[in-house]
Amino acid sequence: MKKPTPAAVLLAALFTASALFAYEAGGFAYTKRIETKLLAEPKPLAEATGQLPFGKQVKVEEVKGAWLRVSDGPVGGWVFAGNLADTKPAEVKGLLDGAPIAASKTTATAAARPLDEAAVKYASGQQNLASAQEDLEWMITACAAVTHEDVETYLQTKKKGEYQ
Amino acid sequence: MKARFILSSAALAVAVTSFAAFDIGGLTKGLDSVKKGLDTAKDASKIAKAAGIGPKEERSIGDSVALEILSRYGGVVRDDDIMRRVNLVGLALARTSDRPDLEWRFAVLNSDTVNAFSAPAGYVFITRGLYEQAASDEVLAGILGHEIAHITRRHALKIVERNEATSGVKSQLLKRSNDARSVNSQVQQINSVVGMDLSGMLKTMFVNGFDAPTEFEADKVGRQLAVTNGFAPGGLRAALLQLQARGENRKTMFATHPPLAERLKRLPDEPALAAEETLTATVAEAK
Numbered sequence: 544m545k546k547p548t549p550a551a552v553l554l555a556a557l558f559t560a561s562a563l564f565a566y567e568a569g570g571f572a573y574t575k576r577i578e579t580k581l582l583a584e585p586k587p588l589a590e591a592t593g594q595l596p597f598g599k600q601v602k603v604e605e606v607k608g609a610w611l612r613v614s615d616g617p618v619g620g621w622v623f624a625g626n627l628a629d630t631k632p633a634e635v636k637g638l639l640d641g642a643p644i645a646a647s648k649t650t651a652t653a654a655a656r657p658l659d660e661a662a663v664k665y666a667s668g669q670q671n672l673a674s675a676q677e678d679l680e681w682m683i684t685a686c687a688a689v690t691h692e693d694v695e696t697y698l699q700t701k702k703k704g705e706y707q
Numbered sequence: 708m709k710a711r712f713i714l715s716s717a718a719l720a721v722a723v724t725s726f727a728a729f730d731i732g733g734l735t736k737g738l739d740s741v742k743k744g745l746d747t748a749k750d751a752s753k754i755a756k757a758a759g760i761g762p763k764e765e766r767s768i769g770d771s772v773a774l775e776i777l778s779r780y781g782g783v784v785r786d787d788d789i790m791r792r793v794n795l796v797g798l799a800l801a802r803t804s805d806r807p808d809l810e811w812r813f814a815v816l817n818s819d820t821v822n823a824f825s826a827p828a829g830y831v832f833i834t835r836g837l838y839e840q841a842a843s844d845e846v847l848a849g850i851l852g853h854e855i856a857h858i859t860r861r862h863a864l865k866i867v868e869r870n871e872a873t874s875g876v877k878s879q880l881l882k883r884s885n886d887a888r889s890v891n892s893q894v895q896q897i898n899s900v901v902g903m904d905l906s907g908m909l910k911t912m913f914v915n916g917f918d919a920p921t922e923f924e925a926d927k928v929g930r931q932l933a934v935t936n937g938f939a940p941g942g943l944r945a946a947l948l949q950l951q952a953r954g955e956n957r958k959t960m961f962a963t964h965p966p967l968a969e970r971l972k973r974l975p976d977e978p979a980l981a982a983e984e985t986l987t988a989t990v991a992e993a994k
Contacts, residue, residue, distance in 0.1 A: 550870065565931070576807055594928050609935065625803025627934045632805060635862075656810055662770030675777040679770070681792075686812040689794040697795040701844065704799060707937030 565629060566611055572627040574599045579627070581620025585610035587705035592620040598632050609707055623705045629689050656688035760827075760864050760871075760903075766787050768867060768903060769828025775909060776832055781817035784835055787813050790848050796844050797831055797851045800932050805859040813851065821950060823913065825854040840949050845933075851940025852929030860928060862921050865909045919965040923973050928972065944974050 566572055574595045582589040585607050595601065601613040601622075633650050656665075658679060666676040698704040752884045760768070777783060784790075790813075797813035809829035816824075816834045823833040831854040833841075839846040857863065911917060917925075926943060951967050 575805055609937070619923040623803070625932075626807075628805055634786075656766075659766045659770040661767040662774060665771050665776055672774050672778055675774045676780060678777045678783040678785075679773055681785060682777075682812060682814045685785075685787065685790045686814070687792055687797065689791060693791075694795060694798045698799055701799075701937075704803065 565607055566624060566627075568603055568605055570603045571600055572603055572613060572629060573631045574601065574612065574626075575632045576626060579622060581613070581622060583620065585621040587623070589621065590633070593618045600631070601627070609705070625704060628650065655683060656682045658683070720916075726833050732924035760861075761866055764903065765827045765864065766788070766940075768864070768905060769826045769830055771905065772826035772863070772909070772912070772985065773830045773832075774832075775913075776826060777816070779913065780820070780822075780824075780834060784815040784817050784838075786815075788916060789838070790843075793833070793838070793847070793851070796842035797855070800848060800852050800936055800938075801829070801855050803936060804855050804932055809858070811855075823850055823854050825857040825863070827858065829858060831855060831858070837946075840953075841946065843942075845941075845942040846946045846949070848933045848936070849930065850943070852933040852938075853925045853943055854929070855906055855932060856925040856928035857917070857921075860921075862917055862925070863908050867903055867905060870888075870904050912980050916965075919969070922965050922970065926970055926974060940975065940977050943954045944971065944977070947971050947974075 569649075574597060577597050577670075579595045579599075580591045581593040581595065583592050595615060599615060601615045603611050604614050604619065605612040607621075610621050611624055611627065612621050613619060613627070658676070659672045663676070664673040742774070759939070793813045793815055798811055798818070801807065801811040806829075811829040811831070813831045815838045818834040819836045821836040823837055825831050830925050831851055833850055833854070837850065838847075841850055855931050870880050916922070930940065930943055933942050939945075947970055951971070
C-alpha cells in the first residue's frame with residue numbers, strides 16, 4: 544500500500560482544518576439538540592458549566608480545532624462543533640412532540656421503536672412485502688443492539704468526533 | 708429497473724387507480740360547481756401551512772418507504788458484523804447531523820447493484836455492491852454522509868409536501884362537494900394504509916432520482932458532516948473515483964444520481980489520504 548508523503552499529510556491536515564473553520568470567532572451558531580451542554584474545557588469529558596435549549600443562537604467567542612467557545616449573554620462554555628449548526632434549525636410541525644430524545648439518553652430501548660402501525664397495515668396488504676417486513680423488523684432489532692456506549696467507544700478508539 | 712419499479716409498486720398504483728376510477732363523472736360535476744365559489748388563493752395558503760410533515764407522519768412514511776426499498780433490493784444482509792460496522796460509522800455521523808435526535812438506522816441491502824438510498828425518519832441503506840467497495844471507514848463515511856444529508860435536508864419529504872399541497876386543493880374542493888363524504892372516505896382509506904400519497908416521492912427515489920442541485924447539496928452537506936467528525940475529507944470523492952476507476956457507468960451504478968464526473972468536479976479537489984490509499988489498493992486489486 545502506498546505510503547502518504549509528509550507534504551501530503553500536511554496538505555490534508557490543512558484542508559481538514561480549513562473545513563472545520565466554517566465557524567469564526569465573532570460569528571454565530573445555533574443549538575440543534577434538545578439540550579446542549581456547555582463545558583468548562585474543550586474536552587469531551589470536561590465538567591459541564593451550563594446547558595442550552597434547542598434552537599438557541601449563541602455567539603462564537605473562540606475556535607480551537609473542532610471546538611467552539613460560545614456565549615449566550617452571561618452564560619458560556621465549550622461545545623464540540625458538531626453539536627452546533629451554522630443556520631437556525633428549521634421549525635417543523637410537531638418537532639418537539641416527544642419524538643426527539645437527547646443523545647445522552649438514547650438507549651437501545653429507545654432506538655427499538657417498533658414498525659409504525661400504518662406501515663404494518665401497508666405491508667400486511669401486500670404479499671410482496673411480507674419478507675421485507677421480516678427484514679425490517681430484524682434490522683430494527685439489529686440496529687438497537689448498537690448502543691450509545693458502543694458509538695462512544697468507537698469514537699474514542701478511532702479518534703473521531705469529540706475525541707479527534 | 709423501471710420495470711421492477713412498476714411491478715413492485717403495483718399496490719400503490721392499484722390504490723391510486725381505484726381512487727381515480729371512483730365516480731369520476733359525479734365528482735367532476737361536484738368540483739365544477741364548487742370551483743366557482745372557492746377563494747383558491749386563500750385556501751392554497753391554508754393548505755401550504757398545513758402541509759408540513761411532523762415526526763409522526765415522517766415515521767409512517769419512512770417505515771413504508773423502507774419496506775419498499777428492502778422489497779426492491781433483495782432484503783437486508785443479515786450479518787451482525789456488517790450491521791455493527793455500518794451502524795457505528797453511520798451513528799458517529801448522524802449524532803452530529805442537523806437532526807441528531809432521529810432514530811437513525813443503517814443497513815446493507817442484499818443486492819449487487821451499486822447504489823445507496825435513504826428514507827425519511829432516519830433510514831439509510833447501501834447495497835452490498837457499494838458496501839464492498841467501502842473498504843475503509845473513511846470511504847463508508849463519505850457514502851453514508853451523503854445519504855444522511857438527504858434526510859436532514861428533508862429532500863424526500865419536500866416532494867411529499869409539494870404533492871400534499873397540490874392534492875390539498877382538491878381536498879378543499881371535495882369537502883364542499885355533495886359527493887365529498889363518500890370520496891373522502893375512500894381517500895382516508897388509502898391514507899390510513901400508506902400514510903400519504905407517496906407515489907411522487909417513490910418515483911423520484913427509484914426512477915428519476917433527485918435533481919442534480921439536490922444531489923450536489925447532499926454531497927456538500929455529507930462531506931462537511933464527515934469532516935467535522937474527523938473522517939477524511941475526500942471519503943466521498945474516493946468512493947466516486949473508485950467507481951469511475953472500475954468503469955461503472957450511469958446505468959448500473961448510482962443510476963439515480965447525476966453523472967459521476969459532474970459530482971467529482973463539484974467536490975473540493977483535496978487529498979484524502981485514507982481514501983487515496985483505499986483507491987490505490989482497489990485499483991491494484993482490479994488489475
